[in-house]
Amino acid sequence: MKIVEVRHPLVQHKLGKLRDVGTDPVLFRQLASEIAAMLAYEATREMPVETRSVPTWAGPLDVAHVRAEKVTLVPILRAGLGFLPGVQAMLPAAAVSVIGLRRNEATHQPETYYERLADNMGERTAILIDPMLATGGSALAAIDMLKAAGCRQVKCLFLVAAPEGLRALEAAHPDIEVYVAAVDERLNEDAYILPGLGDAGDRLFGTP
Ligand code: U5P
Known part of the structure; x- marks a missing residue:
């Protein structure tokens, strides 16, 4: 499994601000989106590019063109929504497939409550x-759903990942790619990441 930890100074600076418990939801959403855009930039480096002829002031010219219909963005509800705008800033025309997963706080297992995928998933990254x-x-359940729908290439964007989660993804899906701003230390007994960010959904949406 390809894991890219984006150590860019701006990503790390913004992540540092996210870790500050005093960062309110307005700033948290803004910073999360900015980091998301930079992770998306890294994740799309090898994207296939076609050429198209456009009329320019100096006559027709072959220019690069990325086909939006080759991609789908897949936010996992609810926290993934707070991360979506930054990725959409980079890929504005990509169809959005939404997966709703709720973490059972007793078993820590994900439960699916919503699934609405784009068409032609077999053609899309x-x-x-x-x-x-x-x-x-959650990621394993979502990737299983995407692969069952025909997806052959899956790239995952996370702000923060725990080593335990990375190992689980690697074991089940060695063919995927993962882009993260940080790989943190470990999970606590409630399966929260240390040092992490706390509950990302709560911090994005201002719920207690
Ligand atoms: N989660 C957090 N903070 C943590 C750990 C988990 O917000 O420190 C939430 C996220 O919303 C994420 C989900 O969607 O739990 C991932 O948990 P898991 O399925 O990887 O255990």
Whole structure:
């Protein structure tokens, strides 16, 4: 499994601000989106590019063109929504497939409550979006769904990942790619990432 930890100074600076408990939801959403855009930039480096002829002031010219219909963005509800705008800033025309997963706080296992995928999933690269990879349960369930729908290439964007989650993804899906701003230390007994960000959904949406 390809894991890219984006050590860019701006990503790390913004992540540092996210870690500050005093960062309110308005700033948290803004910073999360900015980091998401930079992770998307890294994740799309090898994207196939076609050429198209455009009329320019100096006559027709072959220019680069990325086909939006080859990609789908897949936010995992709810926290993934807070991460989506930054990725959409980079890929504005990509169809959005939404997956709703709720973490059962007793078992820490994900439960699916919503699934609405784009058409022609077999033709698309899926870019899975969730701020946190903790046990990996949610991401594994989402990737299983995407592969069952025919996706052959899956790239995952996380703000922070725990080593436990990365190991679980690697074991089940060695063919995927993962882009993260940080790989943190470990999970606590409630399956929260240490040092992490706390509950990313709560911090994005201002819920207690
Ligand atoms: N989660 C957090 N903070 C953590 C750990 C988990 O917000 O420190 C939430 C995220 O919303 C994410 C989900 O969607 O739990 C991932 O958990 P898991 O399925 O990887 O264990």
